[in-house]
Amino acid sequence: MLSLGAKISEIVNSMVDQEELSAPEGSPWARGGTQQDARMMAVARLAAENHEGCLVEIGCSRGGTTVGLAKIAREFGRSVIAVDPWENDAEYQLFLKNTYEYRDVIDVVRLPSEHQAAIAHIKSHPLCFAYIDGKHTNENCALDMETVNHAPVICVDDLWSEELIRAFNESPREEIWNESCKEGYIC
Numbered sequence: 001m002l003s004l005g006a007k008i009s010e011i012v013n014s015m016v017d018q019e020e021l022s023a024p025e026g027s028p029w030a031r032g033g034t035q036q037d038a039r040m041m042a043v044a045r046l047a048a049e050n051h052e053g054c055l056v057e058i059g060c061s062r063g064g065t066t067v068g069l070a071k072i073a074r075e076f077g078r079s080v081i082a083v084d085p086w087e088n089d090a091e092y093q094l095f096l097k098n099t100y101e102y103r104d105v106i107d108v109v110r111l112p113s114e115h116q117a118a119i120a121h122i123k124s125h126p127l128c129f130a131y132i133d134g135k136h137t138n139e140n141c142a143l144d145m146e147t148v149n150h151a152p153v154i155c156v157d158d159l160w161s162e163e164l165i166r167a168f169n170e171s172p173r174e175e176i177w178n179e180s181c182k183e184g185y186i187c
Contacts, residue, residue, distance in 0.1 A: 053126035070102035
């Protein structure tokens, strides 16, 4: 039987073969974006199938990823903790509109992820999957990773940023990252 890390690696590497350029060559967004949602949702589903707890998303913006996670949460009788300060009220209203159909499984925390109340809320819930797409600094990413460390599977987005790569690489847990992908996984 394959380990969780081996299963995640298998999902990631099989989907990388389907990647196409999504921006001009040389751009940090050139590769890794066209299949990212499919990879991440496949990994989130694997986590929900094998572990109890909520799914959490740090950095939700307009709610596109939140909807995908909410579909999985609903399927498994779970919830999604959506953490974002939404400093722009128009963007927050768009998030609410885009996620309206799943409002019964979404627990909105309208705070920065580094706020003590947000940290306490996340840590008070068992997690099966965590997606980190918050502030793009080493310090914030490391703090977000520490906050969700009790999740068996953590996805860190935007690994084109040297600061996030450094935070990702400092994890003592198993890391799965194909450099053709924008995201990496910790399990």
